[in-house]
Each structure stands twice: as C-alpha cells, then as structure tokens.
Amino acid sequence: MKTTLSAPPGGWLGHLPALQRDPLVFLAECARDYGPVAPLRFPAMSALLLLDADDIERVLVTDHQNFVKPIWLRTAAVRRLLGDGLVTTDGDDWRRQRRQCQPAFLPHQIPAYGDTFAALTGRMLSQWRRGQTRDVQSDMARLTLEIVARTMLGSDIAAQAGEIGEAMDTVMACFGAKHRLFGLLPLPPSRREARAIGRLDALVDALIAEYRAGGAHQSDAPLLGSLLSDPDQDPAYVREQVKTFLAAGHESSALALTWAFLLLARHPGADARLARELDSVLGGRAPTQRDLPDLPYTLAVVKETLRLYPPLWMVGRTAVKDGVIGGFPAPRGALILTSPWAVQRSAQYFADPDAFIPERWLDGSQARLPKYAYFPFGGGPRVCIGQNFAVMETTLLLATIAARFRLEGSPDQDISPWATMTLRPPPGILMRLAERGAPRSVS
C-alpha cells in the first residue's frame, strides 16, 4: 500500500486554497502531476482524487455501499436550497425517496414527455426574431424550468418561471461565493439569500396548493402526484422534494444546451453538419420525439458537449469505513473526489481531448472505452434519475432550435467556464439569432 501522501504546499489548509482559487486548473494540474490517484489534504480531512475509470466505477458502482454523499451536501447553504430531498439524503431515507420518485422516469414514461418538450420550445421560439441578441443561458434556464414544472408537477409556470429562476440563481450565487471560502462552515444565510429562499418556498407552496385544488390530473403530474398520494406525507418534505426537482431538473439541461450553442458558434464545420442533418430529416418542419433515432449527429453534439462541459464537474463521496483505493489509504471519513471534467478531458481516454469533435461518437470507437471514462450523469445506484429524460430533452430542444436558428457568438467573447455548484459559462453571454440559410456574419 502507498502510505506517503505527497506533501502539498500551503500549510495547514493543504490543497484547499489551490482548489478554491481555480478548481478546473487545479484538477488539470492533478491529472498532469499525479498518477491515477491524486492524494490530497484538506483541513482535518484527507481526500483522494480519482482519475482512473476503474477506480471511479468501484466507488460509484461496485463498492457503492462503502461510500455516501460528501460532506458539502450537508452544509447549510445546500440544505437551504435542496432540503432533505433525493439529491442530499442517504441510506433508507434515500431508498424510500428514490422508489417514490422513480415512476415519473420509467422508460415507457419518457417518450410521453416529448410533446411537452416540443410545445414549450415552440412557445419560446415564437418570441424569437432573427437579428435579436439574446442571453441564451437565461432563455435555456427558463425553458427547462418550464419543462420540468409542466412534466413533473403538471403546472404551466410561464408566469412564475422568471421569479423562480431568479430566486434559485440568487441562492446558487450565494453558495458559489461562500463555497470559495467558507462553503463547509455552518454560516447563516445572508439577508439576500434568506429573502430568495422565502420567495422560492412561497412560489413552490403555491404550485402544490394549485395541484391540491385540482389544477392538474395525477397522470399529468407524475412526480407531485406520487408525492401527494400518501395523505400523511409531511408537507415540508413535499416542498423540499419539489425544490430539488425544480433545481436539479433544469439547471444541468439548460447548461448543456447553452454550452452546445457556444461550441457550435465556434465550430462552423460542426454547425453546418448539424444543419444538414436537421434539414434532410425534417425538411423544415419541427422535430418530434419520433425523429430522434434519425438524428445521430444531433445526439453526438449533445454527448460531446457533455464530455467537454459536464454540468456537474465534480461528483464526490465520503468513505464510511477504512479502505484502500488505487494503493492509497482511504480512511473512514476521507473525501473521495471524482471529476467528469478531469477524466473526460484525459488524453488517456480521448484523442485530442480538448477539441470539440462530435464525430468521435459516431465511429463506434467509444464502445471500447472503459465505462467510467465518460460519466456526465454519474453512475451506480445514485446515477442521475433524470438521465434518459435529459438526453431526450437536450437532443430534441437542440434539434428544434438549431433547425430554425443559428446562434452566433462573438469570437473574442470569453467563454471560460466558471466552476460553482455547476459548470457555468460567464454570466450574461449574448448570442445573435441568424436564420438558417442566411450568410454567417460572425464566425
């Protein structure tokens, strides 16, 4: 067993300052300087960063019972947003919750959401005009929020989506700011954050009350229907689970789409190939979920985007008992970090790893990769419950939007990712809408 942890610079804080300063650079440096396991040290805690697909599979899948969700999900800031919902709980509580939420994500259920995806995207596009410049991230966040509310809760939140999105953004931004320095300390919320949470709770309570008053049929609200089917269900739990799904069910999909448009704007060759596929399959009509098997390149764009910009850039666990991983001791309480960002950009697994090449998903070569060289949705029992929903959603939305518009960015725009709770582009990036077929004004 390897027992000597490399001595990190930075005194008692260990690797924490480097991780806080620029987490993505830090991860890249670890991948460069260490072998398959990077032993790290944080105040009062040791940690292992796993860079090998087989070690990652062991922690997330094979030995999952020895690893629970990490300490940062127990911090006050995260609890305030997600409560004790499906993302944050462990053990029997988690198992009961997962069983309760699963029916909304059964394989036969997912295609039924396609019409809603298409209808709400069509509603958004009816407001879009060529020549407009738009904050695409905020448009995508609004659209995916409307989609998750309509499909899971049976609510059309067109009127409230702006306010719900803003309140969530405020809480996330407060977490992001704290996370850099004090994320693990049990600090009370700032006044701004407390106000946003109060507002969010009131909006969510109103959606639940609307359902109870008979606003939607249970089959139109599979998640909320299931949560409320038990008359003794604790109302606070229902509210926290609804907040969990509103947050987890929109943010990552919105980011995947935003990154896809930013990448396509910088890769005219890929954009042209996407346009050709959409044109030849759809011939000018809007796609439906039934077209998806005929849109392999569109799906490849989504997969490649999730490889380069995985919205959840870090997936962590805490060891519940002493063990050894990759030859290093992983004592009880050690933080075990896996990073889709670091592994999916590793030259060990992907040729030309930093380049955007959707074609790599079409030649069959990826089938030879170890399973956990690519894991944007995590893995094992805690794999994203919305994985199939999200793949269909992002592919169908990308097809619907890209068939009508080309989104143009400015080549000197800084699009460096910002690693907060999720991997975001810099806020407020604007893109210009050009109609398909019109000459390209910015490359």
Ligand code: HEM
């Ligand atoms: C591109 C979009 C998405 C990405 C990349 C993504 C990624 C992930 C990842 C990596 C995890 C596992 C985290 C861990 O193991 O610690 C996760 C969990 C989860 N995701 Fe997603 N997700 C996406 C979309 C969605 C959607 C659309 C929903 C719901 C409608 C959703 C709901 C959840 C929930 C509730 C969990 C916790 C599951 C559990 O622990 O049992 N996600 N997601």
